[in-house]
Amino acid sequence: MAELRFSNLSKQFEGSARPALAAVDASIASGEFIALLGPSGCGKTTLLRLTAGFEKPSAGRISLGGEVMADETHFVPAEAREIGIVFQSYALWPHKTVAQNVSFPLEVRRVSRAERDRRVAEALALTGLRDFAARMPAQLSGGQRQRVALARCLVFEPRAMLLDEPLANLDLALRSSMQEVFRAFHRRIGATMLYVTHDQGEALALADRIAVMESGRIRQFAAPEVLYREPADCFVAGFVGDGAVIPVRATGESMPDGTIIEVLGQRHAVRARCAAPSHVSIRPENVVIRDSGPLRGRVVGQTYLGGRFRLQVELGGETLVAYATRRARLGEALGLSIEDAWAFHDPESET
Numbered sequence: 001m002a003e004l005r006f007s008n009l010s011k012q013f014e015g016s017a018r019p020a021l022a023a024v025d026a027s028i029a030s031g032e033f034i035a036l037l038g039p040s041g042c043g044k045t046t047l048l049r050l051t052a053g054f055e056k057p058s059a060g061r062i063s064l065g066g067e068v069m070a071d072e073t074h075f076v077p078a079e080a081r082e083i084g085i086v087f088q089s090y091a092l093w094p095h096k097t098v099a100q101n102v103s104f105p106l107e108v109r110r111v112s113r114a115e116r117d118r119r120v121a122e123a124l125a126l127t128g129l130r131d132f133a134a135r136m137p138a139q140l141s142g143g144q145r146q147r148v149a150l151a152r153c154l155v156f157e158p159r160a161m162l163l164d165e166p167l168a169n170l171d172l173a174l175r176s177s178m179q180e181v182f183r184a185f186h187r188r189i190g191a192t193m194l195y196v197t198h199d200q201g202e203a204l205a206l207a208d209r210i211a212v213m214e215s216g217r218i219r220q221f222a223a224p225e226v227l228y229r230e231p232a233d234c235f236v237a238g239f240v241g242d243g244a245v246i247p248v249r250a251t252g253e254s255m256p257d258g259t260i261i262e263v264l265g266q267r268h269a270v271r272a273r274c275a276a277p278s279h280v281s282i283r284p285e286n287v288v289i290r291d292s293g294p295l296r297g298r299v300v301g302q303t304y305l306g307g308r309f310r311l312q313v314e315l316g317g318e319t320l321v322a323y324a325t326r327r328a329r330l331g332e333a334l335g336l337s338i339e340d341a342w343a344f345h346d347p348e349s350e351t
Ligand code: ADP
Pocket: 013, 014, 016, 019, 020, 038, 039, 040, 041, 042, 043, 044, 045, 046, 047
């Protein structure tokens, strides 16, 4: 497994006005599990296709294990990159058995029969398919087919694995059990993995680090907890996790690891890394409902989440999100306090 690096990587498709990727810079350590997270059309699949060697970059460089895969002068073709790919559609050979499907990449590489049998058996065991070796793809469930695709990818010991929304076709229950399969698989073989998803829950559950993408750019690349607690801008704050993003006025006063802001007509001490934040991210678990709270709001929306209620509480023209253990009444007045919040400067707030 090898380190993967993108330097100033751009892709502009012919005839399109906007670049699909715009100057992406990122380094992925050997053995890291990375999620690419972002809305449809933000460039996730394009980044995977460039990494796999199915497309050439318009500018910039991709390197793998210190070797250049693509830049202005070099282009290593897909079949020479030794990168494994799993797509949303399984792309299995319908007339080959499970074992023959998994064996195929080794036949292409002219691996000996004995070695092939050993590695196929190992790949099937790793993906929990030992008892399905002789089945045809049509005799398998969606989750089992996706595991065959995974086995077929890991059998040739790729230098990196790319997964493009591999669970998007599966139902909710199967998705979460397959997430466990991917996690266990990653723990066992320690592969460098680049996992594309538009599902933030999946990204938060699976990845060591998440690159949040929007309009061909990486907005923030960080560990799940960091993205959630300390979003870099309004897009990340709104896209990852629940809660409110509210404009604030900086008071110019700071404190260790934070700053004093005015939000909702009150002064608050919040966590921040900049002196003049423009916005604050307030997560639901940090909004405490209590009569003595300094803020007063009115319940304008309510959703039962199972075990607790998600309340939307309006105050001063803004809407906070809070969790409650009992059902509220729409229009009910509540006392609130904000126990923790993260303030940041959004670059787009200047325009
Ligand atoms: P995602 O996987 O995040 O949904 P894509 O990488 O597929 O996004 O697409 C990013 C942008 O590039 C979109 O605007 C899409 O329409 C455009 N795009 C992707 N592939 C091509 C192509 N082959 N030709 C022209 N435009 C493309």
